[in-house]
Amino acid sequence: MDTIKSFKGYGKVDPAEEQAFRRKTRKRLIILIVSVVLLLAVIIGAVAGTLIHKNNNNNNNNNNNDVSSSTAAAQSIKAVCSQTLHPESCYTSISEINKSNSTDPEELLKLSLQVVLKSLSDLSSLPESLKQATSNETVKLALTVCETVLNDAVEYLQDSISSMDVKSGEKLLTVPRIDDLKTWLSTAITNQDTCLDALKEMNATFAPEVEFQMRNSTEYASNSLAIVSKISGILSRLNLPFHRKMLSAETETQEIEYRYPEWVNPGVRRLMQAGEGKPTPNVTVAGDGTGDVKTIKEAMGMVKKKSKDVFVIYVKTGVYMENVVLDKSFWNVMIYGDGKEQSIVSGNLNFIDGTPTFSTATFAVAGRGFVAMDMGFQNTAGAAKHQAVAFRSGSDFSVFYRCSFDAFQDTLYPHSNRQFYRDCDVTGTIDFIFGNAAVVFQNCKIMPRQPLSNQFVTITAQGKKDPNQNTGISIQKCDISAFDKLTAPTYLGRPWKEYSTTVIMQSTIGPFLNPVGWISWVQGVDPPASIFYGEYMNTGPGAGVDKRVNWTGYKPSLTSSDAGRFTVGSFIEGAMWLPQTKVTFDSSLGS
Numbered sequence: 001m002d003t004i005k006s007f008k009g010y011g012k013v014d015p016a017e018e019q020a021f022r023r024k025t026r027k028r029l030i031i032l033i034v035s036v037v038l039l040l041a042v043i044i045g046a047v048a049g050t051l052i053h054k055n056n057n058n059n060n061n062n063n064n065n066d067v068s069s070s071t072a073a074a075q076s077i078k079a080v081c082s083q084t085l086h087p088e089s090c091y092t093s094i095s096e097i098n099k100s101n102s103t104d105p106e107e108l109l110k111l112s113l114q115v116v117l118k119s120l121s122d123l124s125s126l127p128e129s130l131k132q133a134t135s136n137e138t139v140k141l142a143l144t145v146c147e148t149v150l151n152d153a154v155e156y157l158q159d160s161i162s163s164m165d166v167k168s169g170e171k172l173l174t175v176p177r178i179d180d181l182k183t184w185l186s187t188a189i190t191n192q193d194t195c196l197d198a199l200k201e202m203n204a205t206f207a208p209e210v211e212f213q214m215r216n217s218t219e220y221a222s223n224s225l226a227i228v229s230k231i232s233g234i235l236s237r238l239n240l241p242f243h244r245k246m247l248s249a250e251t252e253t254q255e256i257e258y259r260y261p262e263w264v265n266p267g268v269r270r271l272m273q274a275g276e277g278k279p280t281p282n283v284t285v286a287g288d289g290t291g292d293v294k295t296i297k298e299a300m301g302m303v304k305k306k307s308k309d310v311f312v313i314y315v316k317t318g319v320y321m322e323n324v325v326l327d328k329s330f331w332n333v334m335i336y337g338d339g340k341e342q343s344i345v346s347g348n349l350n351f352i353d354g355t356p357t358f359s360t361a362t363f364a365v366a367g368r369g370f371v372a373m374d375m376g377f378q379n380t381a382g383a384a385k386h387q388a389v390a391f392r393s394g395s396d397f398s399v400f401y402r403c404s405f406d407a408f409q410d411t412l413y414p415h416s417n418r419q420f421y422r423d424c425d426v427t428g429t430i431d432f433i434f435g436n437a438a439v440v441f442q443n444c445k446i447m448p449r450q451p452l453s454n455q456f457v458t459i460t461a462q463g464k465k466d467p468n469q470n471t472g473i474s475i476q477k478c479d480i481s482a483f484d485k486l487t488a489p490t491y492l493g494r495p496w497k498e499y500s501t502t503v504i505m506q507s508t509i510g511p512f513l514n515p516v517g518w519i520s521w522v523q524g525v526d527p528p529a530s531i532f533y534g535e536y537m538n539t540g541p542g543a544g545v546d547k548r549v550n551w552t553g554y555k556p557s558l559t560s561s562d563a564g565r566f567t568v569g570s571f572i573e574g575a576m577w578l579p580q581t582k583v584t585f586d587s588s589l590g591s
Contacts, residue, residue: 008119010283022501024436030364033079044323052299056581072317075109076102077108077288080109081223083227084222084223085223086222089216089219089223090220091371093112093220093481105142107195108227109164112552113157113160113164114478115223116188119217120150120157120192121136121155123192124147126210127143127144127146127195128147131505136202139203141354141356142198142201142202142356144359146195146198149194149195150191150195150423152394153188156184156188156471158226159184163181164237179470181228183438185225186225186416186466187394187396188221189469192214192221194372195214196211196214197357197358198358201351214282221470249468255402278314278336279312281314282312283299283313284313284576285312285313285314286316286318287318287319288316291314291316295320295322297322299313300313305331306331313336313337314336315335315343315345316338317338317343318342320346322345325347325488326366327589329367330365330506332369332370333369334370335372336372338374341485344364344376344377346362346379347361347379348385348388349388351388352384352386355383360381360389362389362391363390363392364389366393367395368396368417369397370395370399371399372399373402374401376402376404377391377406378405378406378407382408383409388408390406390412392415393414393417395417397417400420403425406425408428408429409428409429409430409431409432411428412432413434413435414434414435414439418437419439422444422445424447425444425445427448428447429451429455430451430457431460432448433459434461434462434463435462436462436471438471440476440572441473442476442477442568444479444480445478446454446459448480448482450483450485450488456488456519457488458494459490460492460493460494460502461493461500461521462500463496464499464500469499471501472502473479473503475502475503476506476566476568479507480492480506480542486512491517491519492517493519494519495520495528495553496521498528498530499532500532500533501533502533502534503558503566504534505534505589507539508539508541508543510590511540511542513541515544515547515548516549517548518548518551527553531554534554535555536557536558536560545557
């Protein structure tokens with residue numbers, strides 16, 4: 001029997017070497033912080049110089065000082081906002097609440113987050129008022145989606161602002177904290193987009209009105225994300241791996257001791273250090289009555305909201321016909337079964353019968369730290385029912401190990417945040433891996449299947465909307481092969497949004513693939529040059545790139561440097577959380 005202990009990530013290093021590495025890390029961290037501050041100072045250096053000069057010459061003139069301070073603040077805000085896609089709304093919104101005339105970029109970032117929070121908080125009340133104004137039940141379902149994702153977006157902004165409240169003497173500009181800010185702001189933008197998608201999907205006549213009212217909050221979130229990303233870019237260019245160690249292929253199989261990051265609670269640590277056998281469950285689910293409860297929903301009812309302690313649910317062999325939703329308040333839930341073909345959650349909600357795609361998921365999670373192991377998730381609606389999701393995840397720091405996801409169109413929905421899939425099976429037809437998470441698939445079986453007679457197959461549809469979002473789909477060392485007798489035209493994916501990002505690397509691709517490899521969202525119209533699509537060192541009959549599409553944003557043969565950006569260690573921001581799950585993973589390209 002597999003055990004939690006057997007889920008190896010890294011191996012040991014020599015204690016003296018580790019101590020030396022930590023000393024070097026501390027020195028690099030000091031250099032890093034100083035470098036970031038200096039670089040930001042360059043942006044507002046002229047402003048600061050002007051302020052100091054005028055303060056020295058006019059220290060007896062309060063009015064002049066006030067004018068000087070106001071001018072310096074204005075110039076600082078303009079400098080910071082010049083890095084955004086919407087500099088005018090950035091400048092205006094921050095200036096209005098910068099009562100202290102601060103020129104500190106960190107303070108300006110905090111102010112920009114407050115602007116986003118207020119705007120999203122105001123927007124989150126809109127769906128309920130629109131519900132009162134319509135009798136269309138399917139539109140009401142779309143508005144329910146809006147309520148969910150907009151309220152979640154507000155919480156992500158609150159989390160972002162809370163993360164800026166550091167203790168005295170604590171450094172704000174650390175890679176993990178910036179990674180979190182980028183992720184949560186990316187998710188806030190994705191959530192707003194999800195609301196619009198649901199309204200348009202259900203043909204809501206007021207969708208343009210909502211889009212107009214959402215414009216400010218979307219721009220404000222984009223502005224904050226751009227400011228954070230500017231800082232993140234500085235850290236990346238300095239290339240100081242002080243929060244995670246990148247390993248070569250030779251050392252990846254060794255045992256390396258890792259210090260648990262702050263966000264991993266003691267309950268998770270104890271769980272992952274458990275002895276032989278599966279972890280002891282808090283509750284056992286068995287449809288035949290031999291457990292504590294008969295349904296997964298009953299088990300979920302026992303989970304304490306926003307608990308820092310892991311809650312373990314064991315699902316015995318059986319097919320559980322239910323739709324399960326764990327909202328953002330369900331933290332640190334782990335669910336495991338007797339195997340992906342034995343413990344199965346099954347549903348059949350679908351678009352054709354009037355449910356928005358977002359809500360069709362048989363199983364959906366949004367709370368941080370979700371782990372699924374040895375489970376199967378399916379949607380049995382069938383190809384004729386179009387969009388029918390088996391599993392949707394918006395869970396940050398989520399891990400899926402030895403699970404299966406089975407449906408047709410829109411099977412697996414990595415909606416948002418940071419996610420990792422290892423040794424999983426995914427089966428489907430159209431866009432059957434889609435969403436806007438930062439997600440890595442490793443050593444998975446990705447199996448396109450025969451669709452309806454008039455349909456083609458697309459494996460991925462990635463939804464990155466803003467260039468600064470840290471999102472995309474990375475498929476590494478996977479087996480991409482046909483599930484059945486596949487004769488329909490089949491493609492690796494199609495760009496869903498303006499900045500869609502998808503990379504297939506070091507994977508085996510079967511003979512079923514159309515030689516062009518990829519297809520546009522609108523047939524006959526090339527996607528924008530702003531997308532990033534690429535392949536790297538794939539093998540198999542379908543891996544040849546000589547007949548691939550010639551899109552500007554597509555790279556048929558990525559460099560090792562570009563491919564390296566999409567490994568676990570680089571792409572899933574803050575990937576130091578993975579070793580704590582004890583799920584095996586490759587941190588780099590390796591061999």
